[in-house]
Amino acid sequence: MIAHKTHDVLGRVGRFPRVDLIHRPTPLRKLERLTARLGGPEIYVKRDDLTGLAFGGNKSRKLEFIIRDMLEKRADVAITWGSLQSNWCMQTAAAARTFGIKSVLVLFKNYDLPPAVDGNLLLDVILGADIRIQKAEKGKVVKSAQAMSVLEEVAREARGQGHRPYLVPVGGSLVRGDMDKPLGAVSYVAAFAEIVDGMRAGGIEPDYVVHSTGSGGTQAGLVVGARALTDGCRVIGISVSDPKGPFAVDVLEIARATDEVLGLGLDVRSEDVVVFDEYLGEGYGVVDKGVAETIRLVFQTEGIVLDPVYTAKAMMGLIDLVKTGFFKKTDRIVFLHTGGTPALFPNREKIVDCLAEKS
Numbered sequence: 001m002i003a004h005k006t007h008d009v010l011g012r013v014g015r016f017p018r019v020d021l022i023h024r025p026t027p028l029r030k031l032e033r034l035t036a037r038l039g040g041p042e043i044y045v046k047r048d049d050l051t052g053l054a055f056g057g058n059k060s061r062k063l064e065f066i067i068r069d070m071l072e073k074r075a076d077v078a079i080t081w082g083s084l085q086s087n088w089c090m091q092t093a094a095a096a097r098t099f100g101i102k103s104v105l106v107l108f109k110n111y112d113l114p115p116a117v118d119g120n121l122l123l124d125v126i127l128g129a130d131i132r133i134q135k136a137e138k139g140k141v142v143k144s145a146q147a148m149s150v151l152e153e154v155a156r157e158a159r160g161q162g163h164r165p166y167l168v169p170v171g172g173s174l175v176r177g178d179m180d181k182p183l184g185a186v187s188y189v190a191a192f193a194e195i196v197d198g199m200r201a202g203g204i205e206p207d208y209v210v211h212s213t214g215s216g217g218t219q220a221g222l223v224v225g226a227r228a229l230t231d232g233c234r235v236i237g238i239s240v241s242d243p244k245g246p247f248a249v250d251v252l253e254i255a256r257a258t259d260e261v262l263g264l265g266l267d268v269r270s271e272d273v274v275v276f277d278e279y280l281g282e283g284y285g286v287v288d289k290g291v292a293e294t295i296r297l298v299f300q301t302e303g304i305v306l307d308p309v310y311t312a313k314a315m316m317g318l319i320d321l322v323k324t325g326f327f328k329k330t331d332r333i334v335f336l337h338t339g340g341t342p343a344l345f346p347n348r349e350k351i352v353d354c355l356a357e358k359s
């Protein structure tokens with residue numbers, strides 16, 4: 001049963017103030033050649049890689065609300081963390097900078113890329129972010145609890161220098177640090193409404209939305225949007241970092257908090273959160289042959305560039321689910337392209353090597 005109309009949901013999201021950072025709606029179109037190649041179901045793409053801020057991506061939608069919260073709290077330094085090539089950190093630094101807010105980025109080196117100033121790290125440097133690189137275990141994402149002692153130290157240092165820091169949780173997802181509402185996920189409820197509107201403009205309904213899931217906010221927002229606005233559209237998160245069990249708990253926590261702040265009364269349940277962790281490969285950020293071949297396939301068939309850490313793994317999952325008969329031939333699937341393309345370049349050698357390998 002459809003619980004809400006789009007304008008009602010957007011009205012509720014609209015009660016949360018935001019700054020303007022992105023072009024909306026982002027494009028939505030059918031991937032005709034990929035659909036034909038796989039022999040159905042119909043695959044569509046929602047291009048959130050084209051949001052417009054600093055190479056685009058899902059984080060710009062979240063940051064519209066989070067930057068506004070920083071401004072209201074009179075913060076002048078954003079402190080956050082991620083991996084060495086974090087899209088989140090770069091997008092935060094870019095968005096904050098345009099509003100006169102400095103950034104301190106704690107970057108955990110959890111994959112063995114050469115230490116070159118390239119990809120997102122190059123953009124962080126150009127933005128003038130204060131970069132603190134920390135060692136971390138290969139293929140593992142550093143969790144809030146692990147990062148907290150370093151972050152609190154950085155916040156103390158900033159306060160000591162007379163600044164007003166704002167500690168932003170990684171990915172703008174879990175309600176932690178100075179973010180007291182699930183602002184990132186709220187932005188993805190609106191994004192889901194955009195997807196549904198786009199599909200309905202063509203007289204069709206989405207059966208599934210498939211996307212890359214990392215810190216959980218995007219999936220939580222989409223799940224709330226799907227529950228509120230459709231009669232059974234399922235959201236499938238392809239995990240790029242965590243095993244599904246504990247990760248789904250995080251997504252559910254954020255989704256319930258989002259339902260609550262929007263007053264939708266959806267009673268989000270664990271069955272609403274579908275996560276696949278079968279496509280993690282050797283772990284977070286580790287590029288393998290499947291990833292490189294997926295990037296090549298989608299670029300050659302559709303002219304769309306995927307990134308090696310998030311969206312290629314999600315697309316690899318989607319293609320495998322098609323091949324293994326998870327979907328019906330008549331299903332309509334929207335693949336959400338969440339951005340991340342700057343990470344293609346620092347991974348150049350690995351990608352070239354994988355594509356040169358004989359199968």
Ligand SMILES: Cc1ncc(COP(=O)(O)O)c(C=O)c1O
Nearest residue numbers: 087171214215216218338339340
């Ligand atoms: C390109 C890209 N796609 C997907 C994600 C996952 O989004 P979320 O952190 O909201 O789960 C991220 C960030 O983690 C990302 O940078």
